[in-house]
Amino acid sequence: AQSVTQLDSHVSVSEGTPVLLRCNYSSSYSPSLFWYVQHPNKGLQLLLKYTSAATLVKGINGFEAEFKKSETSFHLTKPSAHMSDAAEYFCVVRINAGGTSYGKLTFGQGTILTVHP
């Protein structure tokens, strides 16, 4: 079975400083990996996805993530935080097991990002 661990439940940064949200996964099969963002009382928005192409993935709003198979990690980064980045972020894994996974997603516990002025 697959699992996802987000290593920090809360991250606090100052506006203009780098953001690092850490995610480790475990999977018996080749995974697809995603980062979603959820602003307060809003739905889920896809930031970026890795689906076995380039290991460095660029997403929306200046975010990017690097898939490191040897470390089973998919950390999310942004060079300079903005106040509007304050939200909860979810790392998500989808197992590509010959079609038998039926597209099911496994979510991490979430990381709440706070951005201080």
Added chain:
Amino acid sequence: NAGVTQTPKFRVLKTGQSMTLLCAQDMNHEYMYWYRQDPGMGLRLIHYSVGEGTTAKGEVPDGYNVSRLKKQNFLLGLESAAPSQTSVYFCASIGSSYNEQFFGPGTRLTVL
């Protein structure tokens, strides 16, 4: 093209009452899912469907039933609501090419 819609957006129930949440998608997707979101736990899969007339259990199915009588609709039922089912419920769908999974806006359910 509305994507994935959920009805209702908010609901308050008393313990023991029943209700049905409706999810509709207009993208002709084969697969549909119901998740619940609780603080500190991310989203957890309740039930899913791989096609019209089929359903399967997810990670946390107890206390819920589902039906997919039409390809575009996926219903989630609570026969006898309990306070532990207070949560935000998200529906999602994806096509057979396993591209992006689309989420609905969520239903906030409170059981008193």
